[in-house]
Amino acid sequence: MSQTLVDLFAIVSLAIFVVFLIYNLFTLALIAFSAHEVTLLKEERGDLFRPTRERPLRPGISVLAAAYNERPVILSSVRSLLASDYDPLEVVVVDDGSTDGTFEALHEAFDLVPLPVGDRFQLETEQIEALYVSRTDPRLRVARKQNGGRSDALNAGFNLAYQELVATVDADSLLDRDALARIVEVFAADPDRVIAVGGTIRIANGAVIENGIVTLPRVPVRGTQASQVGEYLRGFLGARIAWAAMNGLLIISGAFGVFRRDLFRAVGGLSRATMGEDMELVMRMHQWLRPDHPELRIAFAPDATSWTEVPSGLGPLRGQRVRWHIGLLDNLRLHKPLWRWRYGALATLALPYTLAFEVIAPLLQVAGYAILIVLLVFHQVAFEYAIAFLIGVLLFGQLQTAGAILIEEIGFERYRTRDLFWIGGWGLLETFWYRPLTALWRAWATLLWLTGTRASWGTIPRGEALGEQPGEVSRAPEPAPLSR
Amino acid sequence: MIVVGVLLCVNLLLIAFVYLRRVRQSLRARRAADFIARFEALLDEVTGEGSSPELVEALRQFVSDLDELSRPLAATMLIDRLRPAAPETRAQVCEVLRRTGALDLLLRGIGRRTPWRRALAVRTLGFLGEEQAVPVVVGHLSDRNRYVREAAVRALGRIGDRRALLPLEAIFLDSERNVSSGFVYEALVAFGADAAPVFRQGLVSHDETIRVASCFGIAAALAPEPARTLLATMLDDRAASVRSAALAALGRIGGMEVPAELARLTRDEERSVRRAAATSLGAYDDERALETLLGVLRDPDRDTVIRAGESLLRLGRLPDVGAEARSAIAARDDWPLERARTLDSLGAV
Numbered sequence: 001m002s003q004t005l006v007d008l009f010a011i012v013s014l015a016i017f018v019v020f021l022i023y024n025l026f027t028l029a030l031i032a033f034s035a036h037e038v039t040l041l042k043e044e045r046g047d048l049f050r051p052t053r054e055r056p057l058r059p060g061i062s063v064l065a066a067a068y069n070e071r072p073v074i075l076s077s078v079r080s081l082l083a084s085d086y087d088p089l090e091v092v093v094v095d096d097g098s099t100d101g102t103f104e105a106l107h108e109a110f111d112l113v114p115l116p117v118g119d120r121f122q123l124e125t126e127q128i129e130a131l132y133v134s135r136t137d138p139r140l141r142v143a144r145k146q147n148g149g150r151s152d153a154l155n156a157g158f159n160l161a162y163q164e165l166v167a168t169v170d171a172d173s174l175l176d177r178d179a180l181a182r183i184v185e186v187f188a189a190d191p192d193r194v195i196a197v198g199g200t201i202r203i204a205n206g207a208v209i210e211n212g213i214v215t216l217p218r219v220p221v222r223g224t225q226a227s228q229v230g231e232y233l234r235g236f237l238g239a240r241i242a243w244a245a246m247n248g249l250l251i252i253s254g255a256f257g258v259f260r261r262d263l264f265r266a267v268g269g270l271s272r273a274t275m276g277e278d279m280e281l282v283m284r285m286h287q288w289l290r291p292d293h294p295e296l297r298i299a300f301a302p303d304a305t306s307w308t309e310v311p312s313g314l315g316p317l318r319g320q321r322v323r324w325h326i327g328l329l330d331n332l333r334l335h336k337p338l339w340r341w342r343y344g345a346l347a348t349l350a351l352p353y354t355l356a357f358e359v360i361a362p363l364l365q366v367a368g369y370a371i372l373i374v375l376l377v378f379h380q381v382a383f384e385y386a387i388a389f390l391i392g393v394l395l396f397g398q399l400q401t402a403g404a405i406l407i408e409e410i411g412f413e414r415y416r417t418r419d420l421f422w423i424g425g426w427g428l429l430e431t432f433w434y435r436p437l438t439a440l441w442r443a444w445a446t447l448l449w450l451t452g453t454r455a456s457w458g459t460i461p462r463g464e465a466l467g468e469q470p471g472e473v474s475r476a477p478e479p480a481p482l483s484r
Numbered sequence: 485m486i487v488v489g490v491l492l493c494v495n496l497l498l499i500a501f502v503y504l505r506r507v508r509q510s511l512r513a514r515r516a517a518d519f520i521a522r523f524e525a526l527l528d529e530v531t532g533e534g535s536s537p538e539l540v541e542a543l544r545q546f547v548s549d550l551d552e553l554s555r556p557l558a559a560t561m562l563i564d565r566l567r568p569a570a571p572e573t574r575a576q577v578c579e580v581l582r583r584t585g586a587l588d589l590l591l592r593g594i595g596r597r598t599p600w601r602r603a604l605a606v607r608t609l610g611f612l613g614e615e616q617a618v619p620v621v622v623g624h625l626s627d628r629n630r631y632v633r634e635a636a637v638r639a640l641g642r643i644g645d646r647r648a649l650l651p652l653e654a655i656f657l658d659s660e661r662n663v664s665s666g667f668v669y670e671a672l673v674a675f676g677a678d679a680a681p682v683f684r685q686g687l688v689s690h691d692e693t694i695r696v697a698s699c700f701g702i703a704a705a706l707a708p709e710p711a712r713t714l715l716a717t718m719l720d721d722r723a724a725s726v727r728s729a730a731l732a733a734l735g736r737i738g739g740m741e742v743p744a745e746l747a748r749l750t751r752d753e754e755r756s757v758r759r760a761a762a763t764s765l766g767a768y769d770d771e772r773a774l775e776t777l778l779g780v781l782r783d784p785d786r787d788t789v790i791r792a793g794e795s796l797l798r799l800g801r802l803p804d805v806g807a808e809a810r811s812a813i814a815a816r817d818d819w820p821l822e823r824a825r826t827l828d829s830l831g832a833v
Contacts, residue, residue: 046600116819138832395491
C-alpha cells in the first residue's frame, strides 16, 4: 500500500474521529440538558401529578387518524383513541382507499351510520366519498376517500374536523388515556405562544395491551426491536426535550402531535411533496410564522405518550429508515431559508446538528468502516489503537443510552427494572450491528436522493404488537404498506 | 486510556444510580401500598360516621407518624375523597383534621421548598375549604412556581372567602399576570354576583384576554338582562376574539329577543365571529333567530354552516319559535340540517 494512500487514509480517519468526538460531546450535552429539564419538571409537578380535568374554557381536540390497509390494528387503535379521558373529543378516521376491509371492520365494530359529507372544505384533497358517524360512540367519525397518501388523508380529516385543536396520530398508534390532557397542559401553560406540541412515541412491541390501552410496557427480547426502544428513548427523551426548550424542534412525529387548527390551515396543512411530511409541516410553521411572530413556540410534552408498532425485521426497518432519511433530505432542501439568525437556536444549533450528524456523519461513518477494513487488511493499524478506539465508541454509545435511561428513570418510570437492563444491554451491542446498519441505510438513502430515485414504501406485517383481540376481526390480516 | 477509563466510570455510575433508585422505589412502593390501605380505612370512618374521640385520637397518632413519603399520598387521597363530597362532609372532615393537628401540618407544608409539595398543600386546603388558610394562600398568588400560583387561585375560589376577592381582582385585571386568566376567571365566578364589578372593569381593559374572560364572567355573575346589555356593547370590539366571546356569552344567557348586533355579526368578516354568532342564535326563542340562521346556511365557512344547522335544531325545541323552526327545517334538504338531525338522533348535538 502506497505511503500517499496511507497518509490520505490517516487524514480522513482523523477527520472522522474529530466529527465523532464533536457528535458525542454535543449529543451528551443535549442529553444532560434534557435531564435537567425533566428534573425541573419533576420538581414542579411531583410523582403524583395528574393533568387537571377541570380546566376552564378547555379547547376541544379533533384526533385525525389516516388509515390505509390497517385492518389488523385499526380496532385497537380506535378504541385507544376513544378511551382517552379528554373532553371535548372528536376522532376522525380517514380510510384512504383501503382494500383490505379496514372500513368494513370499523363499520361492523362501531355500527356506523351515514353523515352528509357537505362542502366548503379548506384544504384541497382527493374526493371524500362518504362520511359516517358511530352509533355506539358518536365522537367517532369515519370518512372514506380515494387513495391520496397519508398527508392527503390527514388533510381530508382536517377538513372534516370541528374542534379548536387537531391531533395527528398514526392508525397503528395507541394513546395513553391521559395523553391528550397532558399535551393540552403545555398549550395551557403558554396559550399565547405555543402553536404546536409533540408527544413522546414509545414502542408497543412486547407490551401488554388491554382494550387498546398499554397497561404494562415491556421491552421486546429481539434485538431489532429492543434496539429501537433505546433509540426512541435517546431521540425523544434525550434530544427533543432539549431542542423544544431552545425552540429548535425540527419535527413533531406524525404518530402524535397536536396543532392549533387555525394555524394548521393557515400554513396549508400537510404537504404531499415530501416523504417526511410531519417534519415538513413543522419546518414550514417555523418558516412562515416566526418571522412575523418570533415569540411563537413549537413545544414538546415528554409525558404525553403514544405507543406505536415498530418493524420487527430488518427488511421493513430498512425501508422505513430509507424513507425517513429521504424525507429529511427533502426537507432540508425545501427549507433553506431557515438558515437565518432570526430563527435562533433552530438555525444556529438544530439545523447544523442535523446536517452534520444526521446527513454527513453517516457518510463519514460508512467511509470510516471501509477505511478500517482496508487498513486492517494491509496491517496498517496499531492493534492497541483499534481496541482503544472501539472501546471508546462503545462507551460513548452506551453513555448516550444510559443518559436516556436516566431521564426515563427520573421523569417517567414506565419500564420494569429488567426492561431497563434489556435496553442497556442491547444498547451496548448496538455499536457492533445496529448503528453501522442504520448508517449504511442512511448513506444508501442519500445516494438514492442524490440520483433522484424515490424509495419504495416497503411492507410490514401489522398487528403483531398491537394485540388484536380474538373475535374482533374475522379475516386473517395481510401484509400492508407501511404508510404513505 | 484516560478517556476510556472516565467513560467506563461514568457508565458504571449511571447504571448503579438507576439500579439503586429502583431498589429504593420498590421499597417505597411497598410502604405506600400499606399506608394507602390503612388511610383508606380511616377516611371511610371520617367521611362516614363522623368524629368520635377514639377516631380523633387514632387520626392524631396517624398524622404524627406521617413522613415525607406518606404526607403527599395522604393529601392526594384526601382530595380524591373531598372532590365529590358535599359541603357538610368537607366541613366535618375539616373539623376532625383541625383537632388532629393535620391542618397545621398542611399550613406548614405551604412553606416547603419543593414546588409540588407547596402546590399540593395549597390544593388540599382549598378542597377542605379552610378559611384560616386564606391569608397564607393569598401570599402564594405570587409564588415563583406556576403550579403553586394556579393551585392558590383555584383554592381561593373553592374556599370562597371574601378576603380573597381583592387579590384575585388585582391578578385578573393585571396584563402582566402570571396565572392563566381562565383559572382566575373560574375562581372569581365562584364568588357569584360579588365578582360582577371585577368583570365590569375587565370589559374595558386594554388587554384582549381580560376582555374575553370578562365577557364570560359577566354572563355568569350578573342577571340575564343587565348582562345582555353589557355584552351587547362588546359586540363592536375591535378584537375578533372578544366579539366571539361576547357572542358565546350571549348564547349562554339566551332569551326571547335576539339583540340586533348579534344578528349583524353573522356577516362579520372573521369566520370565528360568524361561528360564534351562529351558535349563539340557537339560544334565542325569536323568529328573527330562525330567519337569520336560515340565511347563515349560505355562509362560505363550513364550521359556520354546521353550527347554524345545529342551532336551527335547537330552535326547534323552544316553545315560541319551535313549531315554525321544525316546519322550516322539514322543508329544506341542506346538508348541515341533515347532519344535525343525524347527530341529534344519536344524542350528539
